[in-house]
Amino acid sequence: MTPVTINTFVNQKEPHLVSNELATISFGEYIFRRLLSTGTKSVFGVPGDFNLSLLEYLYAPSVESAGLKWIGTCNELNAAYAADGYSRYSNNIGCLVTTFGVGELSALNGVAGSFAENVKVLHIVGVAKSIDSRSDNFRDRNMHHLVPQLHGSNFKGPNHKVYHDMVKDRVACSVAYLEDIETACDQVDNVIRDIYKYSKPGYIFVPADFADMSVTCENLINVPHISQQDCITYPSQIQLFDILDRITSWMYSSKTPAILGDVLTDRYGVSEILNKLIYATGIWNFSTVMGKSVIDEANPKYMGQYNGKEGLRQVYEHFESCDLVLHFGVDINEINNGHYTFTYKPNAKIIQFHPNYIRFVDTKYGHEQMFEGINFAPVLMELYKGIDVSRLSLQYDSGVTSYTNETMQLEDPTNDQSNNITQVHLQKVMPKFLSPGDVVVCETGSFQFSVRDFAFPTQLKYISQGFFLSIGMALPAALGVGIAMQDFPNAHISDENIGEGYKPRLILFEGDGAAQMTIQELSTILKCHITIDIFIWNNNGYTIERAIMGPTRAYNDVMSWKWTKLLEAFGDFDRKHTNSTVIEYPSKLAMKLEELKSSNTRDGIELVEVKLGVLDFPEQLKCMVDAAALKRNKK
Amino acid sequence: MTPVTINTFVNQKEPHLVSNELATISFGEYIFRRLLSTGTKSVFGVPGDFNLSLLEYLYAPSVESAGLKWIGTCNELNAAYAADGYSRYSNNIGCLVTTFGVGELSALNGVAGSFAENVKVLHIVGVAKSIDSRSDNFRDRNMHHLVPQLHGSNFKGPNHKVYHDMVKDRVACSVAYLEDIETACDQVDNVIRDIYKYSKPGYIFVPADFADMSVTCENLINVPHISQQDCITYPSQIQLFDILDRITSWMYSSKTPAILGDVLTDRYGVSEILNKLIYATGIWNFSTVMGKSVIDEANPKYMGQYNGKEGLRQVYEHFESCDLVLHFGVDINEINNGHYTFTYKPNAKIIQFHPNYIRFVDTKYGHEQMFEGINFAPVLMELYKGIDVSRLSLQYDSGVTSYTNETMQLEDPTNDQSNNITQVHLQKVMPKFLSPGDVVVCETGSFQFSVRDFAFPTQLKYISQGFFLSIGMALPAALGVGIAMQDFPNAHISDENIGEGYKPRLILFEGDGAAQMTIQELSTILKCHITIDIFIWNNNGYTIERAIMGPTRAYNDVMSWKWTKLLEAFGDFDRKHTNSTVIEYPSKLAMKLEELKSSNTRDGIELVEVKLGVLDFPEQLKCMVDAAALKRNKK
The missing domain is CATH 3.40.50.970 (Thiamin diphosphate (ThDP)-binding fold, Pyr/PP domains)
Known part of the structure; x- marks a missing residue:
């Protein structure tokens, strides 16, 4: 040749x-x-x-x-x-x-x-x-x-x-x-x-x-x-017909169905379809830990994040009142399933939608049927196309309202009466900082357990390593997200109205101990002209580990850094492209959040170091640690 | 119980x-x-x-x-x-x-x-x-x-x-x-x-x-x-007698024996014994790349670093004039063996000393004998104890003098006539900066190829990843070395006189691209109060890769950093424990080196950023690249 x-x-x-x-x-x-x-x-x-x-x-x-x-x-x-x-x-x-x-x-x-x-x-x-x-x-x-x-x-x-x-x-x-x-x-x-x-x-x-x-x-x-x-495996027409028939018959006979939006929905690109199904049907819907932001949490039937007995009690009760659970993109592990504490209403029916199977479980009769080797993505698409909404007979408790940020019943475990910024305070003010269409990257760490229960604005994309939990991942991951946002502008936004008049922002929530692991990539974020707001939660070390063991041990300490000097050292010599601030008090944090939100068109890197208590961690982390029995057994 | x-x-x-x-x-x-x-x-x-x-x-x-x-x-x-x-x-x-x-x-x-x-x-x-x-x-x-x-x-x-x-x-x-x-x-x-x-x-x-x-x-x-x-395996008395008999008989009949000091000598803790053998016998001796500093290079019979055809020509010629080679702690790989270009004098005899064997090779007759399952360390110790120096009959060419820093016949491949600091310049001035008893950690990179041919002062310990060549290793390794120097002060110094009046220094030679990989550990070096002089060779990227391919490609660039700001950001807020300098010209470098050497008792971290040419690399690296045929084949 x-x-x-x-x-x-x-x-x-x-x-x-x-x-x-x-x-x-x-x-x-x-x-x-x-x-x-x-x-x-x-x-x-x-x-x-x-x-x-x-x-x-x-x-x-x-x-x-x-x-x-x-x-x-x-x-x-x-x-x-x-x-x-x-x-x-x-x-x-x-x-x-x-x-x-x-x-x-x-x-x-x-x-x-x-x-x-x-x-x-x-x-x-x-x-x-x-x-x-x-x-x-x-x-x-x-x-x-x-x-x-x-x-x-x-x-x-x-x-x-x-x-x-x-x-x-x-x-x-x-x-x-x-x-x-x-x-x-x-x-x-x-x-x-x-x-x-x-x-x-x-x-x-x-x-x-x-x-x-x-x-x-x-x-x-x-x-x-x-x-x-x-590249995925499609069902045959006969299989598809059979599967859809079962799904819809269960849905039509259900009074209180629930949709659980899990992580693989996102990975197979059908989150938008799932949200359309939710809006079309008005079915109560819940997110999972790893599936956070798969479901548009601003939808009127969003009922919160379900995580078995590790989640909020109210969410747990609402989930347990549902007689049918459609679990889309199911991925089962101890984090995503509240250490295997998922429970259902007695006699509930469950349908699991997975890239390799559709599984029907009827708990009343102990029946189960698996369709293996079939990806759920085309099934979901056909379900959305084929469902006859008029045949649904939803009968939810009319006294129940959807989940909002106000639903979080937050107690302050530290009972902090001082003028410090606490995790409880962050749970109050940070959700309001977020805007429709924002992209949030969150580091593994104590704050991550707070974010679980935020009710995100519409079209917000949330990215966090929820299960593998490798600290240090988020900062370089945010670099990758920032590059992807340059390559595919507004790709996560399906509502065209969002883009207008607002520039969706990339926001990174990062812990100090984690940040030290991979800090040099700040330099690449700068090199690549990524616009990002970075919040460094500075609690002097590995607070997520302190929650488990060694609260005052030196092994959980990290070196104190002057975080606000880093960007200058890493390449912004004349500080034209970056701005760095240290925040110690709630009033100053409020001003900063207001300033950032009102200057939406700014470019470059905003680094905000927020000083937190060394032993202050959210109630949700405490629940997880207790549930996982990670604490040392008494001898 | x-x-x-x-x-x-x-x-x-x-x-x-x-x-x-x-x-x-x-x-x-x-x-x-x-x-x-x-x-x-x-x-x-x-x-x-x-x-x-x-x-x-x-x-x-x-x-x-x-x-x-x-x-x-x-x-x-x-x-x-x-x-x-x-x-x-x-x-x-x-x-x-x-x-x-x-x-x-x-x-x-x-x-x-x-x-x-x-x-x-x-x-x-x-x-x-x-x-x-x-x-x-x-x-x-x-x-x-x-x-x-x-x-x-x-x-x-x-x-x-x-x-x-x-x-x-x-x-x-x-x-x-x-x-x-x-x-x-x-x-x-x-x-x-x-x-x-x-x-x-x-x-x-x-x-x-x-x-x-x-x-x-x-x-x-x-x-x-x-x-x-x-934990090591000892020979039986009979084996030991047999082995020592063979070694000494070969040594006594040799006119021009050579000792090659290789890396495993250090790893089995017998470098000091080997040096005693060298001083006692006056046998010509050579180091290998990975065994650098195993042999005290200030000894009067040090003949340089032998690396087959990739090393200096003069060293190669002297090595090839030897009729017996005692290769202690032999470790064979492409870097340590000049891409397998080791050659010997015709009819030479070779004895390899390894943790798992002693191997005798007689190239004249093509004979070889292996004693397997025996560690060389006790054999070397017994050899030193048992050798009768009076029975040696050394007849080296009397016109040959030992290897010194002046032996390096350095050509300037860049022909740089400007007032810049070049690799050739560094090869001239840096050896003189080193003092007896210093500990030098050197990063994988272009400068590492220069250091090979330095003649180190006595009792200097050299630490570098010579074979695996993972860039970014040296800075955290220097942390470990610094901690070990705290735990075992002057452990590398066998001559008691060295310690007096001089405080052996830890010196790190680091490249900018490599430093960016693991830079955060500077913070731990600071936290642990390690005294160290750090030279950052700033040539704007991966010059060792440029030598191989893509000399002007963006993939070999790294972000410009303000290196001298780093230590402040990483914890020395008031700059009491560290000092940072940028050096651009030979005259300033000379002053800095003089200043550092004359203030020997100072504590803390000295960071010296030295600006080098982007495409300036030592002749030795060029030889290696050529020998390894790493350059792209012409199509």
């Missing part, structure tokens, strides 16, 4: 497409075009000797002109967190590129978090040239970045797949260590399809010599776009 | 010892006492809910009074790097404590580096209570920090050993996931013995409920101390 000049085949409208399948391109170019064809527009990572040949293709004309951006982060863990945030916001694939060993291993905890929380991340790892891992000349050589064998390493070469073997079947839904250029494009496509199908991370290990090798454009022509919808 | 109050049994001189083996203590206390009994005095890490019950035993009277220190780092990767540095300096076990999943995975890259470079690190991971991982009630529960199964996770519990399975047999020489309190103490002891034996990292996974459980003191009484010497 004669290689042809590729530019003549470039589709001007979609430069990543080509119109001649005999055309060949370099494999490095293929990877980035394939990524573009899935909708991704930015790539995170850190250069390293084994990925440089691949990174060069960021500058291939077809890639560069399609606008694929390189977002270099300060380290690889932060790249993984950022890619995760990018995907959580955009529902596209978040991609990071690292190098063999030193890079990929540093990123691993971020990828594991994406796996645990069903986030679509593609981790591309540049590895040794295929000739090094395969040829007789090289395979006995201990290469840098590659761990030698424990025994006999001076006589025996390393296992080039050692890191591959670590992640495969553990923190990735799909893994390809490329060894044959002939099948490499197909393998890339397969990993991408799996990432969309499972909504979990995938890995591609790319030998450094593959980037420059030629491959055909066949796949890009035959399948010019890959979307999540192309 | 009736539990007894432990304090009555505490040995006042050595509080970690007890004198009654029927006494019981809590397992958490056992772990820390066992660690103390190996010589370790500080523990690095980050608290997390699964390790808090263990960390509480840092405050057990017997542990606290023995002086075990907790060094909380900003994140877990940095804890791993610090533990690595602690061990490299002290030759004791560097210990880090992290929590299940989120903590341990973040630390993994640091541990992998310790594995690749034979560093004694103990990674203690707090995991779920044993009841959670074993009982029928709990095992189906998806716990936070633990990744769910890929398939069926809503119906099937997680694999509690998933992270254990990742590291076992890959980046650890010994791994124990504790499940039975009856055998837990023995398992701890076994992992510690393996760490010393292999000089590689080990893991202990400690269930959160184990810390409070009672165990007997039997092991602590029967084996009150564990040292590396207790």
Whole structure:
């Protein structure tokens, strides 16, 4: 086959497409075009000797002109967190590129978090040239970045797949260590399809010599776009009819149905449909911890966040009064299920909607039926289209009003009568600070337990690692979210009216102990011109751990920092793009929140350090700690 | 058995010892006492809910009074790097404590580096209570920090050993996931013995409920101390006689023997003996890249660093003139062996000394003999004791003088005639800045390739990740080294005269791109009152990568920082403990170096940012890149 000049085949409208399948391109170019064809527009990572040949293709004309951006982060863990945030916001694939060993291993905890929380991340790892891992000349050589064998390493070469073997079947839904250029494009496509199908991370290990090798454009022509919808499993018409019939018959015969909006609804891109169903039917609805903001919490039938016995009592009672629960995007773990304390009204019926099954449970008769291998997303879409609202016979207690921020019955566990800012005070003032369409990223920590019970304004997107709970994740994740907001402006807003006259803001709630873990990424946030309001809750250490054990132990202390100096050190030398403030009193906080809210069009970074009590944590965290029996057993 | 109050049994001189083996203590206390009994005095890490019950035993009277220190780092990767540095300096076990999943995975890259470079690190991971991982009630529960199964996770519990399975047999020489309190103490002891034996990292996974459980003191009484010497394999008397006979007969018949001091000599604590052998015999000696500073480079027969064809030509020629090579602590990999370009004089004899073998190679006859399962350390000790120096018949070329800093034939690849500070300039002035007894930590990067050819002053200890090459490692490693220097003052100095009148300094050479990866640990260096001089080579990005590819690509750029503001932000609010300077010209650098050297008794942190050219890298790096064929192949 004669290689042809590729530019003549470039589709001007979609430069990543080509119109001649005999055309060949370099494999490095293929990877980035394939990524573009899935909708991704930015790539995170850190250069390293084994990925440089691949990174060069960021500058291939077809890639560069399609606008694929390189977002270099300060380290690889932060790249993984950022890619995760990018995907959580955009529902596209978040991609990071690292190098063999030193890079990929540093990123691993971020990828594991994406796996645990069903986030679509593609981790591309540049590895040794295929000739090094395969040829007789090289395979006995201990290469840098590659761990030698424990025994006999001076006589025996390393296992080039050692890191591959670590992640495969553990923190990735799909893994390809490329060894044959002939099948490499197909393998890339397969990993991408799996990432969309499972909504979990995938890995591609790319030998450094593959980037420059030629491959055909066949796949890009035959399948010019890959979307999540192309990758999930659909029910047959007969199955669909059967399933919908059961769902609607249960709904029509229910007097007090409930919709529970869980996290996988978001991951499979059907939150908007679910909200339409809610508005159309007027069914009571609840969010879960991990599904927070899947449901538009401003809807008139929003009844609060349900978390079994760990949630607010009133929400629990309302949920337990429902005779049918439609649990969309169900993901079961101890955090999302209040340490397995979910309970239902006696004789209630439950339908669980999952990416791999629809499950009907009739608790009255102890019956259950599973439809396996079917993704719930198309079922939900058909349900919305097919439901006859007039046949619903809702009979909720008319005395019950929907959940609002005022519903939070907050006691001050510290009984703080001073003029300090307490968690209880934050629960009062922070919900009002939020506006429709805002994007809130929240760090794992004590404040996160407050936010659970906020009633968010309409169209607000909430992003937090609710289950894996890796502190330090939120700040780099906010970088990824900010980049995604640049790439897909207002993508989270379905109500067109919101965008007008208001610029949705990115807001980060961050703890001091957590912030210290990954603080350098503030610098990249600055470099990338991301507009963000950052609240640093400064309580002098790991207050979430103090709630569990060692309240006054030194191991829970962190070093005191001058937070307001950081942005100057990290690149805003003349302080033109950032503003930093320390807040110690409620009155000053009120003024600051008012100022920020009224200057909605401002750009740049606003960093607000809020001083809190060392031992002040929200009541909700206390409940969780008690429920989880995390406290030390008395001897 | 009736539990007894432990304090009555505490040995006042050595509080970690007890004198009654029927006494019981809590397992958490056992772990820390066992660690103390190996010589370790500080523990690095980050608290997390699964390790808090263990960390509480840092405050057990017997542990606290023995002086075990907790060094909380900003994140877990940095804890791993610090533990690595602690061990490299002290030759004791560097210990880090992290929590299940989120903590341990973040630390993994640091541990992998310790594995690749034979560093004694103990990674203690707090995991779920044993009841959670074993009982029928709990095992189906998806716990936070633990990744769910890929398939069926809503119906099937997680694999509690998933992270254990990742590291076992890959980046650890010994791994124990504790499940039975009856055998837990023995398992701890076994992992510690393996760490010393292999000089590689080990893991202990400690269930959160184990810390409070009672165990007997039997092991602590029967084996009150564990040292590396207790853990290695000794030859039998017959083997030893046979081996020494062969070594000495080869030495006595050699005219031009060479000693090559390699890294494992340091890891098995016999560098001092090797230097005594060198001084006693007057044999020509060379260092390797990873063994840099194993040999006292001020000795009159030091001939430079040998790195095959990647090293300096003169050193190569001298090495190739030797008819016998005694290679102590041999570790073979592409960096340490100049991409496998080691060559020997025709018909030369070679003896390799390794922790698991002594190998005799006679290239003249193609003979080779291996004594396997024998550690070289006792062999070296006996060799030093037994050698009859009068029987040596050294006949080196009398015209050859030893290696000094003047030997470096440096060309300026940039031909920089300006008044900028170049790498060549640094190679001229920095060696003179170093003093006998200093401890130098050097980051992976372009400057590291210059340091290879420095002739260090006597008793200088050099610490650098020479093979795994994970950038960002050096700054947190310097924290660990600084703590170890506090715990074991002047432990690296065998010549008592050095200590007098001079306070050995800790000096860190750090690149800007690398520093950004792990910068927050500056804060812990400050918190721990470590005295250190930090040179930040600011060349605006990843110059080591630019040398390979993409010299002007944006992916090799990093954000510009105001380095001199960092220490103020990180805790030195009134700048009493730190001093920061920017240096742009050679004259100013000369003044600064003179100032630092003449004020030897000062405490605190001195941060010197030195501005370098973006594309200026040492000739040695160019040679390595060329040899490794890392540059892109022309198509």
